[in-house]
Amino acid sequence: MAFISYHPATGTEVTRLNTLSAAELEQRVQQSQLAAQTWRQSSVSDRSALLNRLASLLSANRERLAMCMTREMGKLLNEALAEVDRCALECNYFATQGPAMLPLARSMNTFEPMGSVLLLSSWRFPLWQVFRVLAPTLMAGNAVLLKLAENLPLCAREIESLLTEADAPNGLVFSLLITKPQVASLIIDTRVKALAFSGNREDASRVAALAGQQLKPIVLELDETELHVILDDADLNLAVAAALRSRFRNAGQLGHAARGFMVAPGIADSFVTKLSAQLAEWQPGDPEQLVSTLGPLATQMQRDELHFQVQAALADGAQAVVGCELPAGAGWYYPASLLDWVHPQMTVFRQQLSGPLACVLRAPNVEAIIDMCQGLGPDGTVSIWTRNIAQGEQLARQLPFGTCLINREPCQDKGYRSQSGLMAEGHFSIRAFCHTKTLRVSA
Known part of the structure; x- marks a missing residue:
């Protein structure tokens, strides 16, 4: 199977990229697991530095990234430029505010990263629906396996290139061009610790059912009336x-x-x-x-x-x-x-x-x-x-x-819902993919 990128304004094929083989997918999952083990030990200053570099790269490449979205899903260029800017602001926000949201390592109550998180993102906002989850998830100390919609292979490649250019540790974020059966195998893979999903309720129910069989945390952003x-x-x-x-x-x-x-x-x-x-x-x-x-x-x-x-x-x-x-x-x-x-x-x-x-x-x-x-x-x-x-x-x-x-529009304050809810100002919860760890010491 190949992932084909079309230009919606002309209906013509732009390029096609091959699906990852089983061996290639296994290699990436292994690398993600290793990266998660290393990244969880990183300091909050190192995590903030990565997000700041990502924010700078998003701003520096805003025209190219916006044009990629425009040419792959038809989004108006001015809307695509605004989406890139919003992603940069989100990275900056968690780079600045994230450390205060996570108690110090010597605290009696800490929030420990879970490991590798699988993000299943829809096609409507190719960058924003990724970065709104990616920024706090990385700041919390997790690694991310990213699966974009099938019509966005070039956007997926751009996101992975940004992480590489930002000097992210090898394997910390992978964009996966994989089939639905491969996605199902990842959901039940014990090395994948949690999931985020955005899309319709029918697909969400299938994803949540697989995650539930493994008792894995999942947060959802669902289409609604x-x-x-x-x-x-x-x-x-x-x-x-x-x-x-x-x-x-x-x-x-x-x-x-x-x-x-x-x-x-x-x-x-x-x-x-x-x-x-x-x-x-x-x-x-x-x-x-x-x-x-x-x-x-x-x-x-x-x-x-x-x-x-x-x-x-x-x-x-x-x-x-x-x-x-x-x-x-x-x-x-x-x-x-x-x-x-x-x-x-x-x-x-x-x-x-x-x-x-x-x-x-x-x-x-x-x-x-x-x-x-x-x-x-x-x-x-x-x-x-x-x-x-x-x-x-x-x-x-x-x-x-x-x-x-x-007298208020419904589009305001929309987003993912989970037991941990949304952070202030409508941001994705930085603790959504963390375990609460309590330390008690007796003399």
């Missing part, structure tokens, strides 16, 4: 701006993107008119150009699936307001699209969307909104837009979602 409820008295400008950010960032390829917009009757026509006018200005363009507002989707299969859902919704009574048609020409582009008169039973609403499509569900009253939301929680998030805070709070208490926000 998000919804916007826009009441008659909402600030229309704020609601539309939030809709654009939550549904169309990263070409709508977000695990936490808003699934739909439930709109009260008094504001529905105005909301659709204003949102459609904004979307008409979002024209697909070359993602390498900073002026472009909408890039291609990451894979052809993803675009085909999105269009199939749109066609099924139209056949079932939804109305296309903007877009909703496959464009001619090369590349895996899809126009910024808006479907009106969507019903809760439609697949386009019930399933997670990955693409630049917004769905409007018209609700005749608040009671109908509550009914339409049944069965969507409790793992989801809803944003309620209203000028009447008391009314918004009352509605929130009747909805099934685990998180209810009023």
Whole structure:
């Protein structure tokens, strides 16, 4: 099997890289184990120094790294540049703040690194979903085995090159081009001590089941339901701006993107008119150009699936307001699209969307909104837009979602969930892959 890198803007193959053989994978796992044993003895100053070097390299190579993401998954160049900058800031943060989060070695209570950690990362944010875990995990004294999505072999190679250039110890971080059966074998390998996973719930359940059989710690970042409820008295400008950010960032390829917009009757026509006018200005363009507002989707299969859902919704009574048609020409582009008169039973609403499509569900009253939301929680998030805070709070208490926000966007403070939770300011927990060690001395 080969990992093939395509350019989503043209649909052409860029390169293909071979899967690691069983012998090559075994060699890397052995090296990772040895590196973890050595790195756990390193000083916090040495760990901070490595993260600072990584931050400097990320900043120094931001254009090249951003272009790699743009050419491999279609991300707009300005979004890719911001992602690189965010990764550099995260490395700097844990280089500076990390030592204070880990008690001194002579303390009676310390947090000891577990060893080699397997990170299974999705394709939506090729660098950020790696570095947000990588920085605190290295700072804690662990080694990392990294498996990116199959459509990102060049990004995986870039990450490994960065670690080499930063003078990371040999074997401390490996990017693995391996198959799903090889991933399964790694999960049950006793030398892999813990896992982090980002992606959909179906894949997460399989990964967690394998990890659970070995009683291995696992932290998850899962796709989840998000919804916007826009009441008659909402600030229309704020609601539309939030809709654009939550549904169309990263070409709508977000695990936490808003699934739909439930709109009260008094504001529905105005909301659709204003949102459609904004979307008409979002024209697909070359993602390498900073002026472009909408890039291609990451894979052809993803675009085909999105269009199939749109066609099924139209056949079932939804109305296309903007877009909703496959464009001619090369590349895996899809126009910024808006479907009106969507019903809760439609697949386009019930399933997670990955693409630049917004769905409007018209609700005749608040009671109908509550009914339409049944069965969507409790793992989801809803944003309620209203000028009447008391009314918004009352509605929130009747909805099934685990998180209810009023005049606030769901995309804020998203991330991995584990027993150790998130650190302050939404950072990944530096103690997620540590054992608590207690020392008691009797005379």
